[in-house]
Amino acid sequence: MKQLIIVACILLQGFALYAQQEKKYIHKGNELYMQKKYAEAEASYRRSVEKSKESVQGNFNLGDALFKQKKFDNAAQKFTDIASSSDNKAVKAQAYHNLGNSLLESKKLEESIAAYKKSLMNNPKDDETRYNLAYAMEKLKQQQQKDKDNKDKDKNKDKKDQKNKDKNQSDKDKKDQDKKDDKDKQDKDKKDQDKKDQQDQQGQQPRPDQLSKEDAERMLEALKNEEKNTQDKLKSKKAKGVKGRIVKDW
Missing domain, CATH: 1.25.40 (Serine Threonine Protein Phosphatase 5, Tetratricopeptide repeat)
Known part of the structure; x- marks a missing residue:
């Protein structure tokens, strides 16, 4: 003993x-x-x-x-250990309060809000914790609104980019079509010119079945001369008279 x-x-x-x-x-x-x-x-x-x-x-x-x-992650771990291991409500409330502060500094807003709420559960009369909770909730609201605005902005940007892309494609298609139209026009003009040149050549070289203007005039003149000769012959025959039968008067 x-x-x-x-x-x-x-x-x-x-x-x-x-x-x-x-x-x-x-x-x-x-x-x-x-x-x-x-x-x-x-x-x-x-x-x-x-x-x-x-x-x-x-x-x-x-x-x-x-x-x-500013070792906020290490501090948060320390206050978490204290809060989870203590049965004293005052200690737990203070540990959760400081945990909320550490998480808030790390921009972990939702987690900090949860910590402040646990602190108030252990000490509902703590006005400082209540203020910090309201502040964290407001910061979270602002962050969510900012995220929404950025999301809408990105969405609008995507729409604008797609619109520009479509416009660029449309401009490209139009330019390609214009080039094609120009080429078709050039091809048509070339064909028309070739056809015209061919027709001009044919016009300059009389066809076998066609008479030139000079040949037509010569032929017309020859016809006129032939007709004149014919008329002259007819006139000559009329002047000489026609031999008839001699009818004797018995």
Whole structure:
């Protein structure tokens, strides 16, 4: 029994020593924190936690030091651990409040809103948490509106791009058609010119079955001369008379 009592005394003395060292590092960390030496304060708080891993004050202050250094993900993890491991509503409320702040700084708006709501469930009278919740909800609303505007803008841009694409295609088709029409016209003009040239050549070279103007005039003149000769012959015959029978008068 004595031996057991001695062992118990030694254990109690050990716990007291660890508690003193824990408080010493927390106190030192608090001094550094007040001097805005957050990295050094973090190191001191970590040493306090090494002495007592269950230290609420040491872990809580460590989370605050991480937050001040903008190590928001690490701070969020620390406050999550505190909130989930503590049965004290006041501690849970404060841990969720700081968790909400860390998530808000990381632009994780929906998660920060959930954290603030959990904080208010444990401490409904905390006006600061209520204000932060309203702020986060307003920021989320603005972000959703911005996302909607950007989506509409992208949609309109896509429509505009498609319209320009269709217009460009239409212009290209029209240009191609114009080129085709020009080529067809050129081909037609060439064919017409070739036909005209051919007709001109045929006009310059009399066909076998056609008479030139000079030949026609010569033939007409010859006909006139022939007709004149014929008329002259007829006139000559009339002047000489026609020989008839001699009828004797018996």
